[in-house]
Amino acid sequence: HNSTHSLAPQKTESKPVDYEQVYKDIADILEDNDYDDGSFGPVLVRLAWHASGTYDKDSKTGGSNAASMRFAPESEHGANAGLKVARDLLEPIKAKYPGISYGDLWTLAGVVAIQELGGPTIAWRPGRTDGVSAQSCTPDGRLPDAGKKEDHIRDIFYRMGFNDQEIVALTGAHALGRCHTDRSGFDGPWSEQPTIFSNEYFKVIAGRKWVKKDLPNGGWQWVDKNSDTTIMMLPAEISMYNDKAFRPYFDLYAKDNDRFFEDFSKAFGTLMELGVPFKGDEKVYRFKTTNA
Numbered sequence: 001h002n003s004t005h006s007l008a009p010q011k012t013e014s015k016p017v018d019y020e021q022v023y024k025d026i027a028d029i030l031e032d033n034d035y036d037d038g039s040f041g042p043v044l045v046r047l048a049w050h051a052s053g054t055y056d057k058d059s060k061t062g063g064s065n066a067a068s069m070r071f072a073p074e075s076e077h078g079a080n081a082g083l084k085v086a087r088d089l090l091e092p093i094k095a096k097y098p099g100i101s102y103g104d105l106w107t108l109a110g111v112v113a114i115q116e117l118g119g120p121t122i123a124w125r126p127g128r129t130d131g132v133s134a135q136s137c138t139p140d141g142r143l144p145d146a147g148k149k150e151d152h153i154r155d156i157f158y159r160m161g162f163n164d165q166e167i168v169a170l171t172g173a174h175a176l177g178r179c180h181t182d183r184s185g186f187d188g189p190w191s192e193q194p195t196i197f198s199n200e201y202f203k204v205i206a207g208r209k210w211v212k213k214d215l216p217n218g219g220w221q222w223v224d225k226n227s228d229t230t231i232m233m234l235p236a237e238i239s240m241y242n243d244k245a246f247r248p249y250f251d252l253y254a255k256d257n258d259r260f261f262e263d264f265s266k267a268f269g270t271l272m273e274l275g276v277p278f279k280g281d282e283k284v285y286r287f288k289t290t291n292a
């Protein structure tokens with residue numbers, strides 16, 4: 001026998017991952033009446049998006065491949081505040097399926113959350129390989145700053161390779177979830193039913209009169225002039241809505257939920273794959289939504 005054998009790094013022989021079963025296991029842990037509006041879905045979507053949205057098409061760095069948000073400093077970037085909740089939530093799933101990479105797990109969790117909360121089917125495939133150290137971290141500042149204007153939002157998303165239509169479609173994910181004062185400093189949800197994925201975001205932004213509201217932390221956001229709900233919009237979003245080139249897509253998606261679902265599904269599928277060196281032979285999954 002080869003005497004160096006025992007000194008070689010142990011290759012972990014893990015059995016092939018049953019991604020259909022992983023989907024179901026994630027679907028099972030979404031609901032929690034003690035958390036936010038009753039679902040971990042929105043924060044999982046935000047995790048998947050922040051893992052992917054660091055991509056830079058010119059340097060081909062960032063994106064979901066390495067799951068570099070596991071490491072400081074990326075885990076500590078201001079944009080990622082609060083996402084430990086989502087990462088920790090998925091640890092028991094990772095423990096149950098050691099063969100799945102964090103990048104695959106996080107992006108799959110985003111897909112599960114969107115589908116289970118009523119959104120479109122999103123094509124997904126495995127193939128991400130975990131980074132092993134902070135060297136895989138991306139520089140701070142690659143994710144959008146909600147306090148800035150539409151030109152900043154364009155710069156950020158063009159850097160990932162998206163066009164205006166895709167940017168607006170992707171922002172429709174804000175039908176889900178809410179802002180937290182202890183995470184972003186903003187406060188409140190974008191829709192009345194923040195655990196249901198639909199084109200509601202576009203109806204809300206078009207259908208209300210927005211006024212500025214100062215926040216205790218020195219910032220400000222938009223709130224509905226004629227109602228005492230906590231519905232809000234970020235400074236960047238009203239700037240986008242008032243932009244001539246973005247507006248037609250806001251109008252389109254407010255009127256046409258099917259078109260929104262179709263365009264969102266494509267753009268989100270693309271987002272999840274940014275920076276991933278697929279071999280090309282990975283199976284593409286279109287998961288069946290559970291009836292839970």
Ligand code: ZEM
Pocket residue numbers: 042043045046049082144145146153170171173174176177178179180181183184185186234236268
């Ligand atoms: Zn968001 N997002 N986002 N976003 N996002 C927040 C929350 C959520 C922007 C942004 O600054 C913020 C996309 C695009 C953009 C989600 C998904 C997607 C919050 C609140 C802010 C401030 C964080 C907090 O306090 O918890 C900006 C400026 C964007 C560009 C226009 C895209 C693209 C997304 C997915 C496709 C989701 C689901 C949430 C809700 C998270 C939660 O915990 O409820």
